[in-house]
Amino acid sequence: MHQAERNSQCVLISEPTSQSPSTSGPFQACPLAASSVPLEALKNSMCSRGWEWWLALELLLLPLVLLETSVQDHLVHRLMAVSGSNVSLQIPENLSEKYKQLTWFNTTKQKILEWEWESDKTKYFRSKFETRITFDPQSGALNISDVRKEDSSDYLVRVLMASGTEREWKIPLEVFDPVPKPVIEAKQIKKVDNTCYLTLSCTVPDQSVNYEWYGDSGPLPQEFQRSVLNITLNPQNFSKSFTCQVSNHVSSENATVYFTSSCVLARSFGVTRMASWLVVTAPLVLGFLLT
Structure with missing residues (x-):
């Protein structure tokens, strides 16, 4: 085999010589006769294992890469209101980046509304808030009128940014009745x-x-x-x-x-x-x- 051909191969162990295999270094060559395992097949096998090792490493690092585009959950300080008043649930950060979709939840499963950029329309879902809510697409705020004690809950807003990043904010709301005269x-x-x-x-x-x-x-x-x-x-x-x-x-x-x-x-x-x-x-x- 010519020297140029040797350099182009993925060589992981030293090429056998006529002398006894060396046991020094990190790898120990197997004492196989030159005629029992062809040299070219051995090189191809080791090269294939090298690619498998790199593939496994990439799979291990993949979660770290995806972490940047994963859901970011933020808990906002509890909002308190008196029953009968109007409340505006605000996203605590300015949505400077354009977003493709925004969804408000009363619980993690019950949707209140959903807004999509393509249609520029707000879809309201069946809920106890159906006639008491409005939505501001500019700020993403959910406005609830005539709040009641049973409206107390952890509200969730999920935003799909134009970049593909999904972000979440949890906004706790607690509604109290006015104190009666003692x-x-x-x-x-x-x-x-x-x-x-x-x-x-x-x-x-x-x-x-x-x-x-x-x-x-x-x-x-x-x-x-x-x-x-x-x-x-x-x-x-x-x-x-x-x-x-x-x-x-x-x-x-x-x-x-x-x-x-x-x-x-x-x-x-x-x-x-x-x-x-x-x-x-x-x-x-x-x-x-x-x-």
């Missing part, structure tokens, strides 16, 4: 000498609320922040009124009872006059909910 009931008003032992109960039909009690000068200490207020009053800490404020994540309500003197409940038990500190804190709470 009712304060005087469970105990007992005066002993100059000390008044007072027990007030604040109740609302919805139990999943937070309670806060306030006196004339502002909020009471943390240990009093529960539905029932047990407090001992004396001339040093006497308060002319006590207000119970109940709240959830989206709304709040309050009720106030008044005292003409220590342990003497005012006749106008249900007066709706608001304490000055509530006038100050209400805009702050509203601003927090809107941000």
Whole structure:
């Protein structure tokens, strides 16, 4: 065989010589007679195995290549809304790249709508939202009107980009009913000498609320922040009124009872006059909910 022909072959082991096979190096040649296995067949066999090895390596690396075009799942912070309001579920990133298809899901299986670039039309699927939703193809936002507590769910938007990449965002929505106005009931008003032992109960039909009690000068200490207020009053800490404020994540309500003197409940038990500190804190709470 000429030297040029040898260089063009895929040679993985040294060509046998008339001397004994060498055992040095990473490979050990098999002690076969030159006549038992033709040299050309041996080279072709080793070359074929080399290609099989490269093919196996490419298959192992294929998932890493496909990872760039796989689904990217992003979880957005929970969105809270009051029942009866209108909600816009926004994709948190600008869709700067053109997309071919966009699908909104109520669950991973229930489609709400689907928009395709080729037809520029929105297909609405049968669902409880059928008459309460609109879609903005420019931003990809899903708008739901008159939301209800049963609309609380993890919404999923899946976008097929023009490049072939598929992206997903999961948007949790939780809807709360407005907090009802609480009712304060005087469970105990007992005066002993100059000390008044007072027990007030604040109740609302919805139990999943937070309670806060306030006196004339502002909020009471943390240990009093529960539905029932047990407090001992004396001339040093006497308060002319006590207000119970109940709240959830989206709304709040309050009720106030008044005292003409220590342990003497005012006749106008249900007066709706608001304490000055509530006038100050209400805009702050509203601003927090809107941000």
